[in-house]
């Protein structure tokens with residue numbers, strides 16, 4: 462990931478698969494790599510085109526790994542709760558959110574992934590249409606406030622107590638999740654999945 466070239470990322474994924482590394486472990490490792498890319502970017506050692514290239518490599522690798530994860534995890538199980546997932550309005554960072562969605566799907570949840578830059582009302586509409594869990598990702602200090610707005614909208618609609626709200630993304634913390642009244646904070650996709658399963 463830190464070498465940021467798409468063919469190199471795909472070759473590394475192929476090598477890991479050939480060595481029988483499970484798809485979820487490969488995805489976790491790529492997530493760690495992407496976080497390291499972020500650190501190098503912040504230190505001025507990598508620049509935006511490098512970050513974009515690493516992100517493109519990860520997206521392409523996910524296309525290869527997703528079917529494998531689904532085949533290994535979800536198929537035989539009955540569907541669990543319906544979960545709406547999305548990156549909030551004004552924010553296009555969707556890598557971490559997509560990893561969470563994939564892992565939840567593989568754990569048997571019926572995931573409605575609305576993508577990125579999702580209007581606030583779209584989360585509410587999904588909750589009114591049967592989703593009992595609402596996951597919002599925000600990667601910027603300027604967009605994490607939208608998570609709070611959506612919680613307030615759920616209250617205004619009178620459905621807050623019927624929906625489990627989970628929040629995540631790099632700037633989000635457990636303290637922030639508590640402050641805005643979210644039910645679950647997930648630091649990583651695997652932590653999120655195990656908390657959701659417990660609930």
Ligand code: B12
Pocket residue numbers: 491492493495496498499500502503509512513516551552553554555556557558560561595596597598599600601602603627628629630631632645646647648649650651653
């Ligand atoms: C990759 C990246 C991009 C890519 C995004 C590609 C994509 N398709 O996602 C591109 C190049 C497009 C991009 C654009 C921008 N970016 Co950017 N980007 C990053 C970077 C380097 C890595 C993010 C990432 O993918 N991490 C890896 C994933 C696996 O981790 P994660 O997202 O945290 O997800 C994990 C957990 O948080 C959790 N999780 C995530 N979501 C959810 C949701 C729920 C419900 C739960 C429970 C858990 C959970 O589980 C995930 C998996 O384990 C970060 C740096 C950083 N430190 O985060 C900057 C960063 C987020 N970007 C930043 C900025 C400023 C921008 C731009 C505004 C740049 C610009 N000037 O144009 C634009 C944003 C435009 C917009 N409106 O959104 C800043 C934000 C600063 C701030 N204000 O807070 C950062 C912090 C970099 C920096 N230090 O300046 N970026």
